[in-house]
Amino acid sequence: MxxxxxxxxxxxxxxxxxxxxxxxxxxxxxxxxxxxxxxxxxxxxxxxxxxxxxxxxxxxxxxxxxxxxxxxxxxxxxxxxxxxxxxxxxxxxxxxxxxxxxxxxxxxxxxxxxxxxxxxxxxxxxxxxxxxxxxxxxxxxxxxxSITGTPFENERALDFSVLAGVRPRLETVPLERAAEAVARMKSGQATFRMVLTMTEKSHARP
Known part of the structure; x- marks a missing residue:
């Protein structure tokens, strides 16, 4: 992952x-x-x-x-x-x-x-x-x-996600374009989740 x-x-x-x-x-x-x-x-x-x-x-x-x-x-x-x-x-x-x-x-x-x-x-x-x-x-x-979990529960959620093949659908945007990502999220046009990265690449993942 x-x-x-x-x-x-x-x-x-x-x-x-x-x-x-x-x-x-x-x-x-x-x-x-x-x-x-x-x-x-x-x-x-x-x-x-x-x-x-x-x-x-x-x-x-x-x-x-x-x-x-x-x-x-x-x-x-x-x-x-x-x-x-x-x-x-x-x-x-x-x-x-x-x-x-x-x-x-x-x-x-x-x-x-x-x-x-x-x-x-x-x-x-x-x-x-x-x-x-x-x-x-x-x-x-x-x-x-219900809201969140402990660090141990985070590990369990990640382990289960790997085991069962659960993956988020997301769009990645470079950190420099954070404002653009926030605007896209607020507009409701984002592909479920927006993730900021430290690279210049940006794309959507199914």
């Missing part, structure tokens, strides 16, 4: 790797990844390699092909169909790992959690998450936050 590939795994990689480990899901369980971007594209790969039944939930058909290629068994475009109804028809989610900060979208998807299901939050939104205590109690559902 190159240094450029390892760099995102020490941030987005460890975050999603640990979130999935904390999700309570076991091999064969359905795990939903909400938000297919810099974090989500790694979560899809890890979830598939961990043996979960992976469902990606996003907005728009333009991301569908990428989501399926990255490891999702099913892609649900929440702009076109009722994601909760579709997930319930599939048996309900053992875990939902969400990368987004849109509280309303997160709350709306919670209805797809199966009994004893778990919502794992990675997006650091500022607004409170509206949830019925009865909904949590009756189905013994739970919510937890």
């Amino acid at each position: 190159s240094s450029e590939e390892a760099a995102p795994l020490l941030c987005a990689g460890i975050a999603t790797f640990n979130a999935l480990k904390k999700s309570g899901a076991e091999a064969g369980d359905m795990v939903v990844v909400q938000g297919i971007g810099g974090l989500g594209h790694l979560a899809l790969q890890y979830a598939r390699k961990m043996g979960f039944r992976v469902v990606a939930v996003g907005r728009g058909a333009d991301i569908a092909e990428d989501a399926l290629r990255l490891g999702a068994h099913v892609y649900i475009d929440s702009n076109k169909e009722d994601a909760v109804a579709r997930l319930q028809s599939l048996g309900g989610a053992r875990a939902i790992v969400t990368m987004i900060s849109d509280i309303e979208a997160i709350a709306a998807l919670m209805g797809a959690l199966a009994p004893q299901g778990r919502l794992v939050l990675l997006g650091a939104g500022k607004n409170p998450l509206p949830v019925s205590a009865g909904y949590l109690v009756r189905g013994e559902r739970s919510i937890l936050g």
Whole structure:
């Protein structure tokens, strides 16, 4: 693994790797990844390699092909169909790992959690998450936050990535062009992750 590939795994990689480990899901369980971007594209790969039944939930058909290629068994475009109804028809989610900060979208998807299901939050939104205590109690559902890991867990995430062939999709840009990289990231045009290098080369990696 190159240094450029390892760099995102020490941030987005460890975050999603640990979130999935904390999700309570076991091999064969359905795990939903909400938000297919810099974090989500790694979560899809890890979830598939961990043996979960992976469902990606996003907005728009333009991301569908990428989501399926990255490891999702099913892609649900929440702009076109009722994601909760579709997930319930599939048996309900053992875990939902969400990368987004849109509280309303997160709350709306919670209805797809199966009994004893778990919502794992990675997006650091500022607004409170509206949830019925009865909904949590009756189905013994739970919510937890996850952010990163220890140096030892970083090693485990890297080892698993090498073993399972998980790699970030990224664009490299020389350090001198850092402002350009930041602008591309903020515009939403980046190929999932931007990595600054000490060389003059710049390109995207599939």
